[in-house]
Amino acid sequence: MEICIISLIEDTGCINLRYLSSYIRSKGHTTKLIFLPRLYSEGWGSDKSYKYPYSQTVLIQLKELCSTTDIIGISLMSCHFDNAVHITKFLKDLNKPIIWGGIHPTISPYECLEYADLVCVGEGENSIVELLNYMQNSKNESIIIPGILADKEQEIAVGKKIENLNELRFPDYEMDHQYVLYKNNIVKLNNTILSDCFSNRYRTSFSRGCVSSCTYCCNNILKKLYGNKTQPIRWRSIDNQINELKWAKSNINNLKQIEFSDDTFLSRPYEQIEEFALKYKKEIGLPFILLSTPLAISYDKLKILTNAGMNNIGIGIQTVYEPVRKMYKRNETIEQIINASKIISKISKENNNPITVRYDFITDNPWGREIDTEENIRFAMTLEKPRHIRIFSLLFYHGTELYEIAKKEGLIKDELNEVYRTTQLSPKPTYMNAVFLLLSLGCPESIIKILINKKIKTRSVKFVKLLNLFMHTIRSIKKLDKPLHEAVQVSTPFNGPPGEVIKQVNHPHLKRCRFSKEYGEIWKYLLLNL
Numbered sequence: 001m002e003i004c005i006i007s008l009i010e011d012t013g014c015i016n017l018r019y020l021s022s023y024i025r026s027k028g029h030t031t032k033l034i035f036l037p038r039l040y041s042e043g044w045g046s047d048k049s050y051k052y053p054y055s056q057t058v059l060i061q062l063k064e065l066c067s068t069t070d071i072i073g074i075s076l077m078s079c080h081f082d083n084a085v086h087i088t089k090f091l092k093d094l095n096k097p098i099i100w101g102g103i104h105p106t107i108s109p110y111e112c113l114e115y116a117d118l119v120c121v122g123e124g125e126n127s128i129v130e131l132l133n134y135m136q137n138s139k140n141e142s143i144i145i146p147g148i149l150a151d152k153e154q155e156i157a158v159g160k161k162i163e164n165l166n167e168l169r170f171p172d173y174e175m176d177h178q179y180v181l182y183k184n185n186i187v188k189l190n191n192t193i194l195s196d197c198f199s200n201r202y203r204t205s206f207s208r209g210c211v212s213s214c215t216y217c218c219n220n221i222l223k224k225l226y227g228n229k230t231q232p233i234r235w236r237s238i239d240n241q242i243n244e245l246k247w248a249k250s251n252i253n254n255l256k257q258i259e260f261s262d263d264t265f266l267s268r269p270y271e272q273i274e275e276f277a278l279k280y281k282k283e284i285g286l287p288f289i290l291l292s293t294p295l296a297i298s299y300d301k302l303k304i305l306t307n308a309g310m311n312n313i314g315i316g317i318q319t320v321y322e323p324v325r326k327m328y329k330r331n332e333t334i335e336q337i338i339n340a341s342k343i344i345s346k347i348s349k350e351n352n353n354p355i356t357v358r359y360d361f362i363t364d365n366p367w368g369r370e371i372d373t374e375e376n377i378r379f380a381m382t383l384e385k386p387r388h389i390r391i392f393s394l395l396f397y398h399g400t401e402l403y404e405i406a407k408k409e410g411l412i413k414d415e416l417n418e419v420y421r422t423t424q425l426s427p428k429p430t431y432m433n434a435v436f437l438l439l440s441l442g443c444p445e446s447i448i449k450i451l452i453n454k455k456i457k458t459r460s461v462k463f464v465k466l467l468n469l470f471m472h473t474i475r476s477i478k479k480l481d482k483p484l485h486e487a488v489q490v491s492t493p494f495n496g497p498p499g500e501v502i503k504q505v506n507h508p509h510l511k512r513c514r515f516s517k518e519y520g521e522i523w524k525y526l527l528l529n530l
Contacts, residue, residue: 001070003029003030003032003072004033004066004069004073005074006072006074013204015261019125020124020125024128029129032069032178036180036181037181045425053083053494054181063090063094066091070096071131072091074087076102078419079421080104081498086500100119107221108398109149109156113151119149122159123162126146126147158226165236175188175190195252201255204260208233208234209233209234212330214330215328216395216397235268245258257286262290264296270301277304290305290313291313294340295336297340302344303347313356317337318330321372327367328362341384354386357386359390362392362393362394363427363436373433377448393428421494
């Protein structure tokens with residue numbers, strides 16, 4: 001049996017989907033992978049691409065590729081809901097079963113079943129293989145497979161986890177059955193295109209799960225669904241990890257950096273960190289990036305990892321405003337956050353080689369209001385330099401603890417537009433967010449302190465827009481370092497029921513190229529899309 005899996009995520013690496021494909025193929029079935037990023041055609045990243053339907057040309061090409069398969073899968077997050085509906089309706093006349101999977105179908109399966117024939121709930125490897133086995137041998141009995149929802153009358157049963165992650169084969173990078181949206185057409189993936197999409201960086205993950213249970217996060221829901229039946233976090237063995245990286249180093253063109261997307265890379269015991277660092281330095285030797293919480297950072301762990309090549313780390317702070325910290329169920333103390341910053345600074349000085357560190361904050365909390373963001377700004381300025389700041393907008397993802405609280409208090413009135421048609425990557429255009437974004441761009445602290453001074457009365461909407469326009473302009477200069485494709489028709493975003501455009505908006509046909517050559521066209525684009 002063959003399953004065609006469509007990814008709506010901007011990341012062409014899509015590591016979990018590639019693990020899934022390898023696992024399915026190892027069990028005797030075949031796969032076809034289709035990646036539909038917008039960045040290499042329209043120039044849109046994850047902060048905008050979900051808003052717009054795919055072109056008719058892309059949909060027709062997609063239908064042709066799906067026409068020869070036995071079942072169609074669509075992998076999505078909440079912000080891709082509109083496009084998942086749109087694509088599903090377009091492919092319905094192929095008369096092939098369509099299954100949705102990913103985090104959104106897991107947290108809101110019955111809603112997804114209104115559009116898809118089947119929904120995969122939880123980790124999908126075992127469930128999808130059982131489904132394909134069923135389809136191969138089916139005599140039209142009812143589908144009763146853990147992790148596969150076929151009827152709204154069924155109770156939700158999550159898919160069986162793979163406890164030993166070493167059972168997973170390396171991610172599927174065999175090009176003969178993979179396609180990507182590139183320069184406005186779906187084309188066969190090859191090493192040249194893959195290298196362009198990866199920007200010389202290989203992203204992978206060696207674990208599943210998280211030690212934390214933050215109330216805003218999808219791990220909060222997954223722990224509810226699975227209960228205490230499994231360990232909160234599962235790891236692949238060190239040798240398994242190194243072998244995958246050796247394969248990537250030999251097979252990915254122009255590879256210059258590794259990125260680990262594990263939520264808490266440093267949560268492992270020091271002995272395991274040491275074993276990994278020593279083997280990585282000897283057999284891989286490339287610079288690498290990882291993520292951590294302040295609680296997991298220690299001098300010994302970071303020191304040995306920097307000696308192995310770690311030169312970049314992302315740290316989730318989220319907030320220092322105590323009422324909101326308690327609401328989020330953040331475990332680390334303010335002192336531990338400060339200490340983590342000092343440890344990184346100390347190691348940077350010892351190595352005479354600064355570690356690039358990014359601190360993540362969450363804004364737009366309706367309970368914290370401006371005081372939450374203001375405290376975060378003030379605290380961010382106390383962190384050791386060099387530092388990078390990134391802010392994310394708080395979203396109430398269906399089923400999380402925070403969602404239930406917000407729903408009960410009437411803070412969610414239109415889930416489609418307030419949750420699905422927005423993204424955590426786009427903070428709201430408030431005064432404090434604009435100031436925070438200016439700080440993240442390196443605006444002098446003396447100016448930031450003036451802007452957050454309570455005596456300043458000029459917190460007008462126009463001033464906020466000006467600050468945001470300035471911020472987006474600076475970011476666009478960076479993003480447009482490479483030439484974009486000649487032209488793109490700016491389409492109308494989704495604005496009706498799920499997957500539909502009701503009110504048409506006529507946008508000009510924009511030619512977009514290097515910022516240094518055509519300032520006017522870029523400004524037009526920014527003004528249309530802010």
